[in-house]
Amino acid sequence: SHSITKNMSANNFPTLKNDRILKAAKGEKPDKLPIWIMRQAGRYLPEFMEFRKQHSFFEICQTPSLACEVTLMPIKRYDLDAAIIFSDILVIPQALGMIVEMRPGVGPVLPEPLTLENLKELNKEGAVSRLQYVGEAITLTRHKLEGKVPLFGFSGAPWTLMGYMIEGGGSKTLSKAKKWLYAYPEISHQLLELLTNVITDYLVMQIQAGAQIIQVFDSSAEYLNRHLYAKFCLPYLKKIASGIREKSTALNLEQVPLILFAKGAHFSLAEQADLGYDVLGIDWTMNPNHVRSTLKNKNITVQGNLDPCALYAPKEELAQMVKDMVKSFGTERYIVNLGHGIYPDAPTEAVQTFIDAVHSIPL
Numbered sequence: 001s002h003s004i005t006k007n008m009s010a011n012n013f014p015t016l017k018n019d020r021i022l023k024a025a026k027g028e029k030p031d032k033l034p035i036w037i038m039r040q041a042g043r044y045l046p047e048f049m050e051f052r053k054q055h056s057f058f059e060i061c062q063t064p065s066l067a068c069e070v071t072l073m074p075i076k077r078y079d080l081d082a083a084i085i086f087s088d089i090l091v092i093p094q095a096l097g098m099i100v101e102m103r104p105g106v107g108p109v110l111p112e113p114l115t116l117e118n119l120k121e122l123n124k125e126g127a128v129s130r131l132q133y134v135g136e137a138i139t140l141t142r143h144k145l146e147g148k149v150p151l152f153g154f155s156g157a158p159w160t161l162m163g164y165m166i167e168g169g170g171s172k173t174l175s176k177a178k179k180w181l182y183a184y185p186e187i188s189h190q191l192l193e194l195l196t197n198v199i200t201d202y203l204v205m206q207i208q209a210g211a212q213i214i215q216v217f218d219s220s221a222e223y224l225n226r227h228l229y230a231k232f233c234l235p236y237l238k239k240i241a242s243g244i245r246e247k248s249t250a251l252n253l254e255q256v257p258l259i260l261f262a263k264g265a266h267f268s269l270a271e272q273a274d275l276g277y278d279v280l281g282i283d284w285t286m287n288p289n290h291v292r293s294t295l296k297n298k299n300i301t302v303q304g305n306l307d308p309c310a311l312y313a314p315k316e317e318l319a320q321m322v323k324d325m326v327k328s329f330g331t332e333r334y335i336v337n338l339g340h341g342i343y344p345d346a347p348t349e350a351v352q353t354f355i356d357a358v359h360s361i362p363l
């Protein structure tokens, strides 16, 4: 491993050639509208499915050379404007000592979910050092990308991780995790605080390793309402952003753009703009005009929000939907993406159509 990482430290990276996303995130004008796709390194790619026959999901996550190879798959195939490191939000519960299995056709399963009784067994000491493999994958990928596009790091948000940890996997209602918020608010706050601290240090480690932009996924925001979101999510999301800023300064790291994707949290869009993130991810259910009017004067970039199912439409219609979406959002402070992750059966040609439609729009 020493020879692989020789000359591949986190301080001699190749020069970045495409900074469209970084520019858009900072409110500067890029040469073309930037686009990347949530879950772009995943199952809709035949080369990923082929790769998965040889390697289990977490084997890929935990082996930097494998994670790097998968991260580069969509970059080799498409003219995307960013790469996102191959990993999962559930590596944090894993690093805290929980068992996480990825079951084919089912999704993630945590066979021993969190209870009031086993809560104190969570092993936060050294959690981030147990995630060092993600940092190594990031550093390696920064070199292998040769500066082609910037590299995203990411994490799940505290509430979304709490949800998976208590439910033991995906859920239609999140009623077990929501029960904690209503019945055990103090314990819930302690858990969310613990997760906030781990997430902050984990993301700083990713930046130190070479992540050039960060996205926080609050994919389960949609199960809460305005009151619960204000009480159990917004303060922690704010603490993560300010914690990253402060620790980056203390470590002499560059400040990287931060993106918050709170899926379905339309009830708190204006409040999200005041948490210290540069970009807000917008899910596919939201009306771009409403988003822009809610966020006017907030100096914030938006990202989104094409319906992932629009990729099933005929080519011409897809291209037209992209044009209409861009017209509604406007081209300033805008990063194009889907409004949630791409589906495993999305046609690979539709991704090309999507990207071409975005890049052909004059700025």
Ligand SMILES: Cc1c2[nH]c(c1CCC(=O)O)Cc1[nH]c(c(CCC(=O)O)c1C)Cc1[nH]c(c(CCC(=O)O)c1C)Cc1[nH]c(c(C)c1CCC(=O)O)C2
Pocket (backbone or CB within 6 Å): 037, 038, 039, 040, 041, 042, 043, 052, 057, 084, 085, 086, 087, 088, 089, 090, 102, 104, 106, 107, 108, 154, 170, 217, 219, 263, 340, 341
């Ligand atoms: C909620 C969530 C998870 N993981 C993630 C989220 C937040 C984004 C979202 O809301 O979709 C984030 C994630 N998961 C994965 C990435 C890799 C980078 C990328 O975006 O390309 C990222 C950024 C790989 C993955 N994570 C997973 C796969 C497929 C598993 C496989 O290869 O067998 C991949 C490529 C599995 C996973 N992991 C998770 C679920 C619910 C599932 C199964 C169902 C599904 O895929 O949507 C948890």
